[in-house]
Structures are given as C-alpha cells and as structure tokens.
Amino acid sequence: NAGVTQTPKFRVLKTGQSMTLLCAQDMNHEYMYWYRQDPGMGLRLIHYSVGEGTTAKGEVPDGYNVSRLKKQNFLLGLESAAPSQTSVYFCASKTFNQPQHFGDGTRLSIL
Amino acid sequence: ELKVEQNPLFLSMQEGKNYTIYCNYSTTSDRLYWYRQDPGKSLESLFVLLSNGAVKQEGRLMASLDTKARLSTLHITAAVHDLSATYFCAVDSLYSGGGADGLTFGKGTHLIIQP
Numbered sequence: 001n002a003g004v005t006q007t008p009k010f011r012v013l014k015t016g017q018s019m020t021l022l023c024a025q026d027m028n029h030e031y032m033y034w035y036r037q038d039p040g041m042g043l044r045l046i047h048y049s050v051g052e053g054t055t056a057k058g059e060v061p062d063g064y065n066v067s068r069l070k071k072q073n074f075l076l077g078l079e080s081a082a083p084s085q086t087s088v089y090f091c092a093s094k095t096f097n098q099p100q101h102f103g104d105g106t107r108l109s110i111l
Numbered sequence: 112e113l114k115v116e117q118n119p120l121f122l123s124m125q126e127g128k129n130y131t132i133y134c135n136y137s138t139t140s141d142r143l144y145w146y147r148q149d150p151g152k153s154l155e156s157l158f159v160l161l162s163n164g165a166v167k168q169e170g171r172l173m174a175s176l177d178t179k180a181r182l183s184t185l186h187i188t189a190a191v192h193d194l195s196a197t198y199f200c201a202v203d204s205l206y207s208g209g210g211a212d213g214l215t216f217g218k219g220t221h222l223i224i225q226p
Contacts, residue, residue, distance in 0.1 A: 033213050042216035050211045099156040
C-alpha cells in the first residue's frame with residue numbers, strides 16, 4: 001500500500017520554464033490537496049479538490065493550476081516558474097472527517 | 112479568515128523535563144490535528160481532536176482541545192531525544208463539510224531535546 005506518491009522528488013527549473021507535479025493516491029480518497037512549505041511559514045494551501053473533475057483555490061493559488069481528471073490523481077502545474085515558487089510541495093489526501101495523509105514532498109528550486 | 116498561532120516557535124529542552132506547546136486559533140472549529148515532521152521528511156499524523164474537552168495520549172505526548180477557548184495543547188512528559196522534531200497544529204474550518212476545504216496550519220514548533 002503506497003499511500004500518497006509524489007513525482008518527482010526533486011527538480012531544478014529556470015525562471016519561465018513550466019512543469020507539472022504529479023500526486024497519486026491509492027486509498028480511494030475523495031479529497032486531495034496541494035500545499036507549499038516555506039521556512040518559518042508552516043504549510044499553506046494552494047489548491048484542493050473535493051472530487052473527480054472539481055478543483056478550488058486555497059490560500060496561495062496565484063501562479064499555479066491544477067487538474068483532477070481521475071479520482072486517484074491530482075496534478076499541480078506551474079506555467080511560468082518564478083524564483084518565489086521555490087519551495088517544498090506536499091500533496092495530501094483524505095476521506096470525510098479523517099486526517100489528511102501526506103506524500104513525501106517535492107523539493108523544487110527555481111533559478 | 113482562520114488563523115492559527117503556535118507558541119513557542121522554537122524550544123530547546125533537556126531530556127526528562129516536561130513542557131507544553133500551545134495552539135490558538137481564531138474562528139470556530141471543532142476539528143484540530145497535530146502533526147510531527149522530521150527534517151526533510153513528510154508529515155505524520157499524531158492526534159485528531161474532534162470535540163470540546165477531547166484528550167488523547169500516545170506515549171509521552173498528550174493533546175487536548177478546548178473549543179470555547181479556541182486552544183489546544185500538546186504536552187510532553189519526561190522528554191526523550193527521539194521526540195526532537197517540528198510539531199504542527201492544524202485546524203479545519205467548522206463549515207468545511209467534513210474537512211473538505213483543507214487545513215490551516217500553524218507555523219510549527221521546532222523542538223530540540225538535548226541529552
């Protein structure tokens with residue numbers, strides 16, 4: 001049972017490049033989330049999804065897009081990467097009234 | 112807007128001592144979570160507190176929730192080095208329908224326990 005799997009684990013981008021982070025969960029959870037973690041800031045919600053085909057904005061959505069075409073996958077896209085998006089990105093999933101399960105994170109550096 | 116404040120943000124303590132981490136939140140909520148994060152690792156769920164007066168214990172850690180005071184505490188008893196980590200509290204909005212809307216996290220308490 002893999003739980004929540006994030007791909008890739010590390011990535012270095014140049015300013016202006018685009019990329020997609022993939023999150024996959026095998027627990028049949030309805031809800032999925034993308035957070036970013038910056039030093040001294042805790043985790044902040046970027047976007048989330050309450051079901052296949054639905055997405056919603058979180059606290060810090062600017063510069064990111066998401067898609068949930070399949071229940072088990074939640075993609076986070078950066079269309080034109082900026083140095084301010086250097087961060088550790090965590091995906092999480094959960095079901096109703098249960099705690100969130102987190103992936104191992106993606107460490108993204110933008111030069 | 113829901114805000115979550117933890118204190119202290121940094122704590123260095125000796126093994127064998129007791130201490131408490133505090134988590135205050137700004138709006139009504141009935142679900143509070145404590146997570147542990149080791150350096151470079153993911154977040155591990157420690158406790159889920161679902162009602163006023165809830166108390167949960169696991170080993171040397173005990174968490175409690177007072178929804179009227181909008182306060183949760185994480186108490187460490189007779190600390191050991193293995194408990195060194197960063198601890199986060201996180202809160203669901205009361206109106207998020209089963210917690211669907213995501214969590215609001217505190218900034219975390221970086222705990223170092225020295226022999």
